[in-house]
Amino acid sequence: MGIRHGAAKAAGAVSTWGLKHVFHRPAANFPGKVGLYADPQLIAHERGKLSRGSIVVVGTNGKTTVTNLLADTLEQAGCTVVCNRTGANLDSGIATALLHAGRADWGVFESDELWLAKSLPQLQARYVVLLNLFRDQLDRCGEIDRIQDAIVGALGRSPESVLVYNADDPLCAAIADRAPNRCVSFGVARSMGLAQNSVSDATMCQRCSTMFRYEFRQYGQLGEYVCPNCGFSRPPLDYAAVDVALGAVGLSFSVEERGDGASSAGVAAEPLSAPFSGAYMVYNLLAVAVAAHLAGASAADVQRAVDAFDPKNGRLQEFTVGGRRVLLNLAKNPTGFNQNLKIVAGDPNPKVVGLFINDKEADGHDVSWLWDIDFEELAHSGSLSVFAGGLRGRDMQVRLKYADIPSRVVETPESMLEALAAFPTSVNAYLIANYTALPACKAALERAQEEAGAKGAEVGRAGASAFPDGAMGPCSTEPSGHAGETASDGGETHPGEVPPSDALPLVIFHMLPDLLNLYGDGGNVRILERRLAWRGIPVEVRRIMHGDPASFDEADLVVMGGSPDREQELASADVRAMADDLRSYVEAGGPLLAICGSYQMLGHEWLLDGQQVPGLGILDASTRRPGTSADRLTNNIALSVPGIDEPVIGYENHAGRTYLGEGVRPFGSVIGSVGCGNSEQSKSDGVRYKNVVGTYLHGPLLAKNPQVADDLLKLALERHARRTGCDLDTLAPLDDSQELDANRALAQRLGVKGQR
Numbered sequence: 179m180g181i182r183h184g185a186a187k188a189a190g191a192v193s194t195w196g197l198k199h200v201f202h203r204p205a206a207n208f209p210g211k212v213g214l215y216a217d218p219q220l221i222a223h224e225r226g227k228l229s230r231g232s233i234v235v236v237g238t239n240g241k242t243t244v245t246n247l248l249a250d251t252l253e254q255a256g257c258t259v260v261c262n263r264t265g266a267n268l269d270s271g272i273a274t275a276l277l278h279a280g281r282a283d284w285g286v287f288e289s290d291e292l293w294l295a296k297s298l299p300q301l302q303a304r305y306v307v308l309l310n311l312f313r314d315q316l317d318r319c320g321e322i323d324r325i326q327d328a329i330v331g332a333l334g335r336s337p338e339s340v341l342v343y344n345a346d347d348p349l350c351a352a353i354a355d356r357a358p359n360r361c362v363s364f365g366v367a368r369s370m371g372l373a374q375n376s377v378s379d380a381t382m383c384q385r386c387s388t389m390f391r392y393e394f395r396q397y398g399q400l401g402e403y404v405c406p407n408c409g410f411s412r413p414p415l416d417y418a419a420v421d422v423a424l425g426a427v428g429l430s431f432s433v434e435e436r437g438d439g440a441s442s443a444g445v446a447a448e449p450l451s452a453p454f455s456g457a458y459m460v461y462n463l464l465a466v467a468v469a470a471h472l473a474g475a476s477a478a479d480v481q482r483a484v485d486a487f488d489p490k491n492g493r494l495q496e497f498t499v500g501g502r503r504v505l506l507n508l509a510k511n512p513t514g515f516n517q518n519l520k521i522v523a524g525d526p527n528p529k530v531v532g533l534f535i536n537d538k539e540a541d542g543h544d545v546s547w548l549w550d551i552d553f554e555e556l557a558h559s560g561s562l563s564v565f566a567g568g569l570r571g572r573d574m575q576v577r578l579k580y581a582d583i584p585s586r587v588v589e590t591p592e593s594m595l596e597a598l599a600a601f602p603t604s605v606n607a608y609l610i611a612n613y614t615a616l617p618a619c620k621a622a623l624e625r626a627q628e629e630a631g632a633k634g635a636e637v638g639r640a641g642a643s644a645f646p647d648g649a650m651g652p653c654s655t656e657p658s659g660h661a662g663e664t665a666s667d668g669g670e671t672h673p674g675e676v677p678p679s680d681a682l683p684l685v686i687f688h689m690l691p692d693l694l695n696l697y698g699d700g701g702n703v704r705i706l707e708r709r710l711a712w713r714g715i716p717v718e719v720r721r722i723m724h725g726d727p728a729s730f731d732e733a734d735l736v737v738m739g740g741s742p743d744r745e746q747e748l749a750s751a752d753v754r755a756m757a758d759d760l761r762s763y764v765e766a767g768g769p770l771l772a773i774c775g776s777y778q779m780l781g782h783e784w785l786l787d788g789q790q791v792p793g794l795g796i797l798d799a800s801t802r803r804p805g806t807s808a809d810r811l812t813n814n815i816a817l818s819v820p821g822i823d824e825p826v827i828g829y830e831n832h833a834g835r836t837y838l839g840e841g842v843r844p845f846g847s848v849i850g851s852v853g854c855g856n857s858e859q860s861k862s863d864g865v866r867y868k869n870v871v872g873t874y875l876h877g878p879l880l881a882k883n884p885q886v887a888d889d890l891l892k893l894a895l896e897r898h899a900r901r902t903g904c905d906l907d908t909l910a911p912l913d914d915s916q917e918l919d920a921n922r923a924l925a926q927r928l929g930v931k932g933q934r
Contacts, residue, residue, distance in 0.1 A: 180223075193545035214273055220298035221269065225274035225709045228260065232285035232301050233469055236294055236329065237309025237344075239514045240462045241267065243493055244309060245288040250483035254862045255475040257283040260468070264493065269296040284473065291325045299335040306333065306359075307342045307469050309461065311349040312398060313696075314514040321742045322380075326353050333357040342469055344461060345413045346400040352384045354413065363470045367418040367434070369394035369401075370457055375516045375552045381692055385410050387744050389692075389724060397457055398513045417468045420447055427881045428453045431460060431556035433467045433477070448477035452484050454494060455524075465768075492620040499595060499626045503602040507824055508540070508621055512550035512613045518610050520553050530607040533578075533585075534568040534615040541613050544829045545570045545813060548878040549698030553581035563601070565594045568615045572920035576881050579916055580701070580708050587919075591622035681907075683716035684898045687733040689776070692723050693749040697831065697876035699739030705880040705887055706735065714912050715895075724748065728756055730763035734901065735894035740774030740876065743787050749766070750779050750786075757794045764796055769869040771826045773879060774832055776873035777864065785834045797867055798839030804857065809833070815853030815932045816877065817846030817863055821889070825930045827851060827882045827921050828875025830863070836874075842867040850928035868894050882921040884914040 214220050225232065235245045242265040242926035249261040260279040262271045267288040269677045275287065289297055291311070298306065310330070311317045311322055330353055331337060337358060343350045345363035354361040382389050388407035404411035415436055422431040432447035450467060452459065468478050489495050497504045509515040522531055537543050556562060564585040566574035567861060578585045588594045591609065598607055611619045688703045703719055706746035710717040730736070741749060753760065764770060778784035781799035783792055790802055810833045817826040827848055835857035838844060845864030848855045855863030862875035871890065873879060880887040888909055899906040923930070 179667075180217075186450045189197075194567075197299045205210060216839060219300060220273050221297060222302075223720050225301055227276065227279060227281050228283070228285045228320045229281065230257070230283045230473075231304035232297060233305045233307060233473065234287050234289050234294070234301065234303045234339075235307045235309065235465075235469075236289050236291050237307075238291070238312040238511060240309050240458060240465075240516075241265070241288045241460075242491060242508075243489070244307065244462050244465050245286055246491075247462070247483055247487060248307075248469055249284075249286040249796065250487065251466060251470040251475050252284050252286065252478050254472060254479040254482045255470075257475075258513070259283065260285045260287075260598070262287055269300075272297050272301070289881055292328050294332040294825070295328050295335075298332040298339065298442060301336055302336050303339050304473060305340050305342050305469060306336075307465055307769045308344060308350050308353065309465055310344055310347050310398075310400065310513075312511050313550075314511045322349055323384075323742070323744075326356075329353050330356045331395060340472070342465070342472065344400070344465070345415055346396065346402070346461075348380050348384070348390065348403050348410075348412070350414055351410075355410075362416050362468070362472065363413050364417040364464055365412065365415045365419070366396060366400075366422060366431075366460060366464070367420045368422070370395055370396055370422055370424060370460070372457055375512075382745060382748065383408060383410050384744070387748055389748075397517065401717055406429075415728060417464070419460055424457065424460070427455070429455050429460060429463075431464070433464065433471075435471075441843070450477065450481060450484065452487075456517055456521060457512075461801065492616045495620070495623075497623045497627045498630070499607070499623060500599055500630055502598070502605060502607060504598075504607040504609060504623060506609045506611070506616075506623060508612070508616050509610050512547050515551045515610070516555075518608075519552065522608050523555050523559035524608075525606055526560055528563075528602075528605045529559075530563045530565070530601055530605055531556070532588070532591065532607070532609040532619070533573050533574050533609040534591065534609065534619055535570045536568045536612060536615040537570050540612045541615075543698070544812070544831060544876065545573050545699035545880060546701075546829055547699030548574060548577045549704070549878055549881070550695075551577075553578055553583060557582045565597065567591065567594060568611070571882070572916070572923050575916050576920050579896070580704050580881075582708075591619045592626075595622060595626050651908075680880070681716055681904050682898075682902045683718040684710060684734045684894055684907075685732055685738045686717065686719045686732070686894070687728060688719055688721045689728070689736060689738040690724055690749045690752060691721050691739070693745040693752075694739040694741045694776060696740045696742060696745075697774070697829075698878050700877060701878035702739070702771060702773070702880045702887075703737050705878070706737070706891060709884070709887055709909075709912065710889060712912060713907075715907050725754060728759070730756070730759045730768065731901075733763065733768065734771045734898040735890060736760075736763065736768065738772045738776035740776060746775045746779070747786055749776075750791075751777060753794065757796070758912075760794070763797050764868060764870055767869050767893075768897055770871070771879070772870065772872045773876065773889060774874050777874065778834055778836060781836065788833075797865055797870065797872065798841040798867055799836055800839075801834040801836045801870075803833065804835050811835075811854045811858075811874075813854075814924060814928060815848060815855065815863065816850040816925055816928045817855070817875070818849045819846035819886070822846075822883070822885050824883070824885065824918065824921055825925050826875070826879075826886060827924050827928075828873070828877040828879050830855065831876060832874050836865075838865060841924050845871055845873050850925070850930040852928060882917055882924065884912070884917045 200204050237239050249259045252259050260282045262275040267290045272287045341359045341361045344356050345351050346365035383405035386408040388402045388405050393402040402412050418434045419431040420434050430451040434447040470480050493508050494507050495506045509518045565588045566585045567588045609619045707717050712878045778801040780797040781793045781795050782792045782795050784801040812831045815830045819826045842865045843863035848861045894905050
């Protein structure tokens, strides 16, 4: 043992003792962090403890569950295992687990995708299990391409590692296509017949930028896909889940080993069942079964581990509080949240739901992703009462409002549990929280359970097998109204929808939502549509998809969102074909809202993969990088906008810097403690030209800025009156107290006064 390695072990031991005995805190990361300072090769030096090597689990969703279940399975097979079970998934967490362990057969480690490049070259793991890739914490991680590059690079520096990957995910299959390592694929053989959500993270081929065609889709981008241009498609499955059954209180399927991608004659499929449901759990359990098989465990070992699975980490953890059952789970991105909502919506009983969202460093400071979640599913799921909490509880309340779901803001999980006591014990409760909000929810539930006399015993196991009457069954699509009696101090969550008149509807063009769908920008369309419907003004939203024609003579308002470069390049080709008509629409005073990448495209030039390319030239503006800098501008931001009473609040996340010409003016001036807008030098954001609003503000822009939304609607109503000859509708006042509460809460954090 070298001097540095010895110093690292000593430092780890001292810090572990101090954390446990002095500060009474878990020693999950810090000992390893200190140890890595003393010996940067600590993980490599410690991996010799593992006689059979290690397995690393990566992916956006499901890492902690799969890691723990796989470790349990290997222990059922009689192996000794080192595992970072708490989800401390940076290199420091892996180092800590190794420092605390003696000799063992296997190491099973969860790893953050970007940090795999730090840990895998030292671990030289036998297997890397890649579960899925979804957009997650875009302000921290960036686009998925960056994560893919990091994983491919890590695999290249561990050439003997076998990549075990989810072939149903084209983003994972693209990594397998690029990695030099041996690869083993798994997936679900047939469609599970699931309803689809509105946003998918991979709509196009990464080889040739052509839209995928799907034989079937499970959820998100997972399914059987093919590129009609270059032929990139779901690879043959080495292991397949067959005969999948998603029931009210559980799931079952069989694992079929194929090897050559076709069913192997004479090879019996191994059955697996679980007392929890959800399509995402099919993939999680399939990954466990495949990795366990490769590591030498049996199907019986997997089944025993699943039967005994009793998580204590807040993931699918069940509690009994005041005679009612409460299910706690993590959700940190739209895909994971949508899968949680299907669990809730599948409960036919009256239910209480708490949604807790923080925006700390580990969560990502941007909460725009809330608008990519299909909360609308809950509005038709029976009797429902909802609480919104966490640091961004007011943002959650606004999102729910535009899904027609009343909610009440609570400051703490304890406040929700106090309110829960007023509901009958027959009501099931669900708490869904993101990363840093989860521990507080878990602690509150543990205290409440202990106070209720159930100290130390969660009733039932993970999932909802203990929930009565099929609480975990598939989502009902029958509308049945919702309770919604819990309102904030601001009054009604929405003023109630006024029956529409017989007039011709105002037409909103939502441009290319299948491509320009980043950062929740599609929420702007939802906000505009609901603000008209609540006033009884008929509205039609036309979604102009890739390849669709568009006649702007028929539009009263046009909305365009942001996107990654690949999707934006394809979208720009569509928009260029419409450029003359769009220019005529703008010059005639047609209102247009363009966010981020779409705003850039309207100028003389914009950035594609860091290179300047010609824009549409509709706006006198140009977008480029400042010198050689590739730094992104990411932060909450507040603007002073002429004619708008409140600060305009949003979130900027962009690499390009936009410079305005003489013929246009900025949308607003940056105020407050942070934020840059168009560039660091200008301290202004966006553009105003005629009735065009271009801006870098996501959030979406209109969520906390109702006056901006109504100004756009007034312009749209004026155009509608001119276009149709109908009388000019006026906008009756709405109760915007919740939007303004969310605005002022963030304005205060930015050091901006809430009323000008």
